[in-house]
Amino acid sequence: MLQAVMTIPMTGHDTSAEDRRMAAACAAGDAKIFEELYRRFGDRMKSIAWNHLGNAADAEDAVQETFLKIHRAAATYSGEASFSTWAYRILVNTCYDVLRKRKRRIEETSMEDDEGMTIERPTSSVDDAKRMTLRKLLDELPEQRRTVFSLFEIEGLSHAEIGQILGISEGNSKWILFSTKKELQEKWNRTRSS
Amino acid sequence: MNINCSNLDDLLFDASPLSMRTAAEHAAACAACAEKLEAWNDISATAKSMQTAWQNDLLWPRIERALAKEIAEGKRRTPLRGFSRIAAVALLTIGLGSTMWFTMREQVRGAKFNGKIYQNSAMDEVEKAERDHVRAIANLQKFADAKLENTESPLMVSYKEKLMLLDDAIAECQVNIDRNRQNAHIREQLLAMYSEKQQTLKDVLREDPNVSNQ
Ligand SMILES: [Zn+2]
Numbered sequence: 001m002l003q004a005v006m007t008i009p010m011t012g013h014d015t016s017a018e019d020r021r022m023a024a025a026c027a028a029g030d031a032k033i034f035e036e037l038y039r040r041f042g043d044r045m046k047s048i049a050w051n052h053l054g055n056a057a058d059a060e061d062a063v064q065e066t067f068l069k070i071h072r073a074a075a076t077y078s079g080e081a082s083f084s085t086w087a088y089r090i091l092v093n094t095c096y097d098v099l100r101k102r103k104r105r106i107e108e109t110s111m112e113d114d115e116g117m118t119i120e121r122p123t124s125s126v127d128d129a130k131r132m133t134l135r136k137l138l139d140e141l142p143e144q145r146r147t148v149f150s151l152f153e154i155e156g157l158s159h160a161e162i163g164q165i166l167g168i169s170e171g172n173s174k175w176i177l178f179s180t181k182k183e184l185q186e187k188w189n190r191t192r193s194s
Numbered sequence: 195m196n197i198n199c200s201n202l203d204d205l206l207f208d209a210s211p212l213s214m215r216t217a218a219e220h221a222a223a224c225a226a227c228a229e230k231l232e233a234w235n236d237i238s239a240t241a242k243s244m245q246t247a248w249q250n251d252l253l254w255p256r257i258e259r260a261l262a263k264e265i266a267e268g269k270r271r272t273p274l275r276g277f278s279r280i281a282a283v284a285l286l287t288i289g290l291g292s293t294m295w296f297t298m299r300e301q302v303r304g305a306k307f308n309g310k311i312y313q314n315s316a317m318d319e320v321e322k323a324e325r326d327h328v329r330a331i332a333n334l335q336k337f338a339d340a341k342l343e344n345t346e347s348p349l350m351v352s353y354k355e356k357l358m359l360l361d362d363a364i365a366e367c368q369v370n371i372d373r374n375r376q377n378a379h380i381r382e383q384l385l386a387m388y389s390e391k392q393q394t395l396k397d398v399l400r401e402d403p404n405v406s407n408q
Contacts, residue, residue, distance in 0.1 A: 029265035050246040126243040153241035171359035188233040
């Protein structure tokens with residue numbers, strides 16, 4: 001008989017009093033707390049949204065929409081995940097909604113998409129052509145795989161956090177990342193040489 | 195540590211610094227694995243360079259205005275407010291319920307394949323395949339468990355971890371299948387995980403316990 005080890009996501013998290021205080025303040029519409037949230041998590045939220053939606057304008061709209069949803073839903077925050085993880089979950093779902101409404105695939109990133117914006121990326125030797133290739137390959141993936149890959153490899157979140165954001169176990173997040181990278185690995189050299 | 199080409203994926207799955215070092219040492223003397231490892235690392239490096247930042251001083255004031263408007267509208271609401279609020283909270287709770295979201299999304303994705311299952315009565319075959327996997331795994335597990343318990347080699351430790359994670363993922367899949375037996379996409383995932391587990395157990399049994407590991 002198969003011995004299955006069950007891990008229920010989002011349990012056992014020690015939510016701080018700080019997280020609950022933030023949620024209560026957001027529910028009450030405390031402008032200062034929203035500003036603090038934006039200051040602490042805004043950059044990462046923008047990056048997550050950009051990597052799901054492919055341009056700055058849509059990413060900013062998604063971040064704005066997420067703040068409104070945080071205000072509306074803060075009263076339901078149960079402390080099962082940290083407040084930031086909970087906010088990222090709302091953001092990812094908002095990005096999915098945008099993608100569904102848009103009913104088109106993410107266009108390959110072009111400078112026109114972000115006209116007027118100076119996009120900054122970590123200093124590295126990676127060229128634009130590789131980023132374009134990876135973006136194209138990620139675009140072909142199902143939502144969940146793309147999100148697990150983006151959150152882990154691009155944003156540096158842990159599997160525990162990703163599990164909480166997507167409502168899956170930590171182990172499943174690790175498994176999805178591995179199988180996604182395997183798929184990308186198989187296509188990588190082929191796509192790069194074509 | 196002595197590894198062969200078939201161990202590369204296990205090391206990449208484990209992804210610990212030791213596993214990555216071991217993979218690199220093997221790749222240094224194996225062109226096929228070197229190519230795979232290079233692509234693997236290239237993908238990670240490219241991903242890391244995709245974290246995106248830009249400055250827009252107008253974004254926060256815009257969000258602040260939208261929030262202020264929404265909060266003000268909330269305060270102006272009529273006596274229905276209490277009920278609306280409860281309804282909205284309930285809807286949001288449902289909307290944010292990740293399990294619901296997961297299941298619904300999987301249902302949409304699997305709908306096409308589901309249709310095929312109904313038409314072809316393929317469900318029986320899927321369930322039979324699952325049962326076959328479970329039986330084969332149980333047989334392999336008896337021998338693999340003893341071997342896994344009696345060694346502390348890094349490779350065996352990484353096999354153990356991989357097997358635990360697979361069990362974890364399989365259990366989660368089974369919970370989702372219990373909720374919706376017709377969900378073809380999750381059943382496909384489950385079959386893939388069973389195959390992977392079977393393969394991993396075979397790899398464990400193939401490993402020579404007397405090989406020096408460090
Ligand atoms: Zn090799």
